[in-house]
Structure formats: C-alpha cells, structure tokens
Amino acid sequence: MTKHLTGLQKKLVALTRDLIMIPSDESRPDDIEHCFEFIINHLESLDTVAIKKHYHRGITSLVVLPKKIDKPKILLCGHLDVITHSDSHCYCSHITDGKIIGPGSGDMKGPLAILLKVFMEFHMKHDNLPLGLAITSDEERGGDAGMRFLFDEIGLRCEVALVPDGGSLNEITIEEKGILHLTVKCNGHSAHAARPWLGDNPLERLVDAVSRLRKDFDSLNKDKDHWHPTCALTIIKTPNQTVNCIPSEAEGTLDIRFPTPHTTKEILTRIFNILGDKVDTHTIMSAEPTRFTPDPLYLAVSEEITGMPTIQKKEDGGSDARFIGRHSIPVIISRPIVGELHSLDEWIDISSMETFYRVYELYLKRKLLVE
Ligand SMILES: [Zn+2]
Structure with a gap:
C-alpha cells in the first residue's frame, strides 16, 4: 500500500503511525509517559545531546539540548498530547489518498515525527550543533505547565523557535488571537x-x-x-x-x-x-493576543522549496507559540497540509510532510551550518 512512497516518506509515515497508536491524551497519563519513553528511545541513540525531563503540576515536558549549549540557535517545539476521544480504540490510523488518517495525525503527531527525524539527522551528522528540541504534553489544555513553565520558570531560551502547530505549508502564522475562558x-x-x-x-x-x-x-x-x-x-x-x-x-x-x-x-x-x-x-x-515575527530566511527557504509564494496569516485559535513569542523570540509557525483537526478523521498529507521536512532541512542548514 505504501510502495509509491519515497524512503523519507516511509520513515515519516511509520513514525507518525507509531505515535498515533499511543493514546496520549490527558485522561491517560500512563500513555503520555509511554509516548515520552518512545521518543526518548529514539533520542538515546545520540550521544552528543542531554535529555532532560521536567515536571510541573503533574505535567511532563522534555528538553533535549546539545551537551555544552543551553541556549540553542534554533529550538524545535512540539506537543505530544492529543485531544480526548471517548472511544479508546479509535487511536489508530490508515492511509488513503496519500494521507495518514487518524486522531492527532495533524495536531501534531505527524509534525512531531518530522521534528524528531530532522533533529536526529542533524545531530547524527554534526557534533554540538546549536539545535534543541522541546516537547510538552499539555498544549491541548492551555500549555501552562508545559511550554509556559519551560520559558517562564525554567528559563529556556533560543534565538528562533520553530512550532509546526499552526498555519500550513506556505502559510506562516504571524498573529494569534488572545483567549479568555470564563465561568x-x-x-x-x-x-x-x-x-x-x-x-x-x-x-x-x-x-x-x-x-x-x-x-x-x-x-x-x-x-x-x-x-x-x-x-x-x-x-x-x-x-x-x-x-x-x-x-x-x-x-x-x-x-x-x-x-x-x-x-x-x-x-x-x-x-x-x-x-x-x-x-x-x-x-x-x-x-494576550500575540504577534510573531518570522525569520525572512525561513520565508525565502519555504518559497525556494515549494516554488510558491508564502502567505502571512492571522489565526483565530491560540497555540503554545505565545509563551515563546512574548519573550521577544522570533517564532515560525507553519506545518504540512492537515485537515479535520480534532476529529476522528483528522489527516495529514504525506507528500507535504516530505516537502515540509525539506523546508526545515534547508533552513537548518543555512542557519546552523553556513553562518
Ligand atoms: Zn497542537
């Protein structure tokens, strides 16, 4: 069924589908831990990075940094939690029409697979590259004990953050609305x-x-x-x-x-x-509502790889990116082509996953290896 896929696509599809199989929603804290272990098992094959778990109010987060660097040039940011569906057997996936279909595929286990893969590739090839990774597990609940905690209380910093949890392949989110939840x-x-x-x-x-x-x-x-x-x-x-x-x-x-x-x-x-x-x-x-300033180099790289102009968009929903952007850190929010988010038929387009991977790859090369 997957024989028309490229080598990279096959790897990203396998990793995404493995991640979807773990029902890491807030009602299943054991599965959230299991999902972290699954990710750490991959990361432990790198011996040049330090893997650290943080805990705040029962929420686990993971920060992976090169051993001698505590403020990386680029930080890849994601969350492994998904929203809760009542049927615990629905956390599986299938492939139809070039898409992975399953809960959390687009938000954001597919993008998470890309972050993990690109992070591994770069650290396997280069020692002490200033590239970090932060993965949290409470984005769907507001991110207070995850990304907010890491930036406000642990003091995590970077020069640029990549958050593939909004926008689209050629759509970069430059503004998010503020949120008030009241009783x-x-x-x-x-x-x-x-x-x-x-x-x-x-x-x-x-x-x-x-x-x-x-x-x-x-x-x-x-x-x-x-x-x-x-x-x-x-x-x-x-x-x-x-x-x-x-x-x-x-x-x-x-x-x-x-x-x-x-x-x-x-x-x-x-x-x-x-x-x-x-x-x-x-x-x-x-x-508070947040404005983001994407790196012009990223926009140029996106256009070079996709052959299409990028559009800067405003987003009605909020994301963890606000906890980073408010420290005056440029945040780049874009992702592969996804749809039906938070439904059982949530999907991510496989060929756009590869294109998106290539955008990240070229951006990281230009940002980390050329300068
Ligand atoms: Zn998300």
Whole structure:
C-alpha cells in the first residue's frame, strides 16, 4: 500500500503511525509517559545531546539540548498530547489518498515525527550543533505547565523557535488571537415554578446576562474575516433536576477570543460592566493576543522549496507559540497540509510532510551550518 512512497516518506509515515497508536491524551497519563519513553528511545541513540525531563503540576515536558549549549540557535517545539476521544480504540490510523488518517495525525503527531527525524539527522551528522528540541504534553489544555513553565520558570531560551502547530505549508502564522475562558455563576433562591414570584431565578438571570454580552460582541463584528472579538457560550448548567422547580444556582462557561489591540484587562472590564455585579465571574485561563515575527530566511527557504509564494496569516485559535513569542523570540509557525483537526478523521498529507521536512532541512542548514 505504501510502495509509491519515497524512503523519507516511509520513515515519516511509520513514525507518525507509531505515535498515533499511543493514546496520549490527558485522561491517560500512563500513555503520555509511554509516548515520552518512545521518543526518548529514539533520542538515546545520540550521544552528543542531554535529555532532560521536567515536571510541573503533574505535567511532563522534555528538553533535549546539545551537551555544552543551553541556549540553542534554533529550538524545535512540539506537543505530544492529543485531544480526548471517548472511544479508546479509535487511536489508530490508515492511509488513503496519500494521507495518514487518524486522531492527532495533524495536531501534531505527524509534525512531531518530522521534528524528531530532522533533529536526529542533524545531530547524527554534526557534533554540538546549536539545535534543541522541546516537547510538552499539555498544549491541548492551555500549555501552562508545559511550554509556559519551560520559558517562564525554567528559563529556556533560543534565538528562533520553530512550532509546526499552526498555519500550513506556505502559510506562516504571524498573529494569534488572545483567549479568555470564563465561568459565570449566578445564585438565587428556589421556589415552586408555579409561583415564580416567590423565587429568584439565577438561570434566567444568567441567560439574560449572556444574551446582553452576545449583543455587545456582535456590535464589534466589523469584517468578514472575523478579525474581531468573539464570545461563545460553551456550557450552561444547573444542579436542578426538577421541571417544576426554580433552581437556586446556575453556571455557564464562555470562550472569548480577541485580536490586538484588545487586551485581557480591557475585555474583562467590558464583560464585568455588561454582566453586572450579580454575576460572579472566574477566569479559568487567559492569554494576550500575540504577534510573531518570522525569520525572512525561513520565508525565502519555504518559497525556494515549494516554488510558491508564502502567505502571512492571522489565526483565530491560540497555540503554545505565545509563551515563546512574548519573550521577544522570533517564532515560525507553519506545518504540512492537515485537515479535520480534532476529529476522528483528522489527516495529514504525506507528500507535504516530505516537502515540509525539506523546508526545515534547508533552513537548518543555512542557519546552523553556513553562518
Ligand atoms: Zn497542537
């Protein structure tokens, strides 16, 4: 089935499919450890690098650096966690129409296989090359104990970071929206639903407050590319189970995204003003919008290998790249051609994996070997 593939493609496909087989999602910490071991087993064949595991709040990360270098010129960054699917037997893959299809193939076990392969190749050929590798396991949960911890608390630094977790083959991400995840809560008091005037219905107050919020965010909708703040109500619940009872508590969650020049502080103030003081708000997670400055050499190399112009794009979603970019480190976000991310039919295009590998290879050569 794979005989039309090139030698490099076969290796990348095998490595990707092995990685997909390990269901390394947050509900299976043993499999996350197993996935790290699998990667370390490959890396241990290099004797010029130091392999170090870091732990923070139950999250494991891996940093691999040349033995005498602690600030590499280039750091390859990835995550091995995938999102949780309820069927534990779905973590397998197949090849159809030149694509590897399976959970996590595009985000980001295929790109991770490329990082691993290119890292191994360069270190096998050259001693003490200033090329590092960082792999975390909580990107799908926000990256706080992974990439943020490595850069903010361990002090990991590099001159340029490559993060193949956004964009596409010729699309480089130059901006990501900020994120606010909030819980909103209302308390009231319950009553028989036949006499609602005796109660104070927190569920209705919450729904009213959220619809005021939606109206306000809709007024910010200015362009067809949706490059404006958005607010989505994602969960709404009450402990009440009874049809004819007014509940005493209600809770919801909001997922808010916003581009620069908006800030988390300003968006929060806006939300507090609209919700009023009868709604309790708690921030689950927040991230400022981030702009990235890709290395012009990378853009040139991409165009040389693919024969196509590169497009610099804005991304609605966020990634771990923000934890690196905010230390004024240039971050390059692009990846092979992928699709159906986070679904069971997630895929990565095999020939674009090779092209992407060649882009990384030439960029690393020019950056690390010529200068
Ligand atoms: Zn990802």
